[in-house]
Amino acid sequence: MLGLILAVLVCSIPADAVVTPLPGQGNQTGILFGVHPNAKTNETITAFIAEHGEIWWHESTYNHTHEYVYIVPANACEEQLVYLNKIRADEHGGEPSIGNIWIIGCDEALPLAAELTFPKIFAKYPALSNDGGVRSYVENQSPGRYEEVTTRPSRTQVYFINDTGVFTEYIVDLSGGEIVSTTYVSEENLTVGRAEAETQALSGRSPDARVENIVLKVYGGDRIVWEITVWAGQKTDVVQVPSDLAPGQSLRTTTPGFGAALAVLGAGMSFVLCRKRR
Numbered sequence: 012m013l014g015l016i017l018a019v020l021v022c023s024i025p026a027d028a029v030v031t032p033l034p035g036q037g038n039q040t041g042i043l044f045g046v047h048p049n050a051k052t053n054e055t056i057t058a059f060i061a062e063h064g065e066i067w068w069h070e071s072t073y074n075h076t077h078e079y080v081y082i083v084p085a086n087a088c089e090e091q092l093v094y095l096n097k098i099r100a101d102e103h104g105g106e107p108s109i110g111n112i113w114i115i116g117c118d119e120a121l122p123l124a125a126e127l128t129f130p131k132i133f134a135k136y137p138a139l140s141n142d143g144g145v146r147s148y149v150e151n152q153s154p155g156r157y158e159e160v161t162t163r164p165s166r167t168q169v170y171f172i173n174d175t176g177v178f179t180e181y182i183v184d185l186s187g188g189e190i191v192s193t194t195y196v197s198e199e200n201l202t203v204g205r206a207e208a209e210t211q212a213l214s215g216r217s218p219d220a221r222v223e224n225i226v227l228k229v230y231g232g233d234r235i236v237w238e239i240t241v242w243a244g245q246k247t248d249v250v251q252v253p254s255d256l257a258p259g260q261s262l263r264t265t266t267p268g269f270g271a272a273l274a275v276l277g278a279g280m281s282f283v284l285c286r287k288r289r
Contacts, residue, residue: 039085043068047080049102050094055112056082059092070096073124077110088117111146125149129157132169138190139183144265145171145193148181158226170226178205180227194264196227201235203254208237212250216243223247227254229262 040060044051051057060066063084071079073095082092093113100108115121125146126133139145148154154173161167171181178198184191198204203211209222220243228238237252256262 039065039067043080043082047096047102047108049096049100049108050080050082053094053109053112056092056094056109059114074126079121083117090114091117093121123150128153129171132157132159136167136169136185136188138185138188139169142183142190142193144195145181145183145190148195152179152181154179154181172226174205174225178225178227182229192264192266194229194262196229196235196262198227200257200260201254202257203237203252205237208239208252208254211252212237212239212241216241219243233262235262 043066059082065085066082067085068080068082071081073079076098077095078098080094080096082094084091091114093115095110095112097108097110100106102108113121126140128149133139149171152173153175154171155175156172158170158172159167160170165187167185169183169185171183173179180196182194182196184193205225209225212222213220220241222239223242224240226238227235229235233256235254235256237254239250239252241248241250
C-alpha cells in the first residue's frame with residue numbers, strides 16, 4: 012500500500028518541479044545546510060564534514076529553547092559531531108544560533124545538559140547557565156549532588172560535588188544572584204584525602220557511627236577543610252578535618268571576565284569545542 016501511494020505521488024509531480032527528498036534521502040549535507048544555514052558558515056562543522064565525507068544527521072531535544080544537532084559519518088563511524096542550536100533563532104536571517112560543539116565517539120553518550128541535571132538550582136540562579144566553567148564541570152565530570160549555603164545576606168555559595176572516585180568540587184560564590192568567583196578543588200591536590208578525613212572523623216566513636224555527608228570548604232582563600240557530618244546513636248555531629256594543599260599545588264579560582272576557560276577537566280578541552288577520541 013505504501014509503495015502504491017509513493018508511486019501515485021511520484022507520477023503526479025510535474026516534470027519541471029523540484030523534488031524535496033524524503034527524510035534520510037538525498038544529499039544530507041545539502042539538506043542540513045538548508046535547514047540550518049549557520050552550520051554552513053561554522054568552520055568546525057564544515058571541517059568535520061569535509062574530513063568525513065558523506066554524513067547523516069538528526070536533531071534531539073535539549074530544553075525548551077535549544078536542541079542538539081547530531082552529525083554522523085555515514086561510513087566507518089568512529090566519531091560524531093554534536094552541537095547545541097537555538098531553536099527559535101532566525102538562521103536564514105543571519106541570527107547566530109550555535110552554542111557548544113562536541114566531537115565524541117559514535118558509541119559515546121553526550122553528557123546531560125547542566126540545566127537538566129540540576130534544574131532547580133539553575134532555575135534559581137540563571138547566572139550559572141552563563142558560566143562556562145560551571146557548565147563544563149557539571150556536564151563533563153557528572154557531579155551527583157550539590158549543596159547551597161547562604162553565607163550572609165544576598166551572598167550564597169553553591170557546591171557542585173563529585174564524590175565518585177576522586178573527590179572533586181566546583182564552588183560558585185554568588186552575590187545578589189550574580190557570580191563573584193568560582194573555585195575548583197580536587198582531593199588529589201590535598202595532603203589529607205577523603206578516606207583519611209573520614210577515618211579521623213570516625214576515630215573514637217561507637218562502632219555504629221557513620222558518615223552522613225562530606226564536603227570540602229575553603230576559608231580565606233587558602234584554608235581548606237573537610238566538613239563531615241557524622242551520625243552516631245541518636246545525634247549527628249559536624250566535624251571539620253583540616254587539609255592543606257600539597258607542595259606545589261594551588262587552588263584554581265576564576266572571576267567573571269578572567270580565566271573563563273579554566274582547564275578544570277584537563278588539556279585538550281574547551282568550552283566551545285569538546286573533542287574526545289577513543
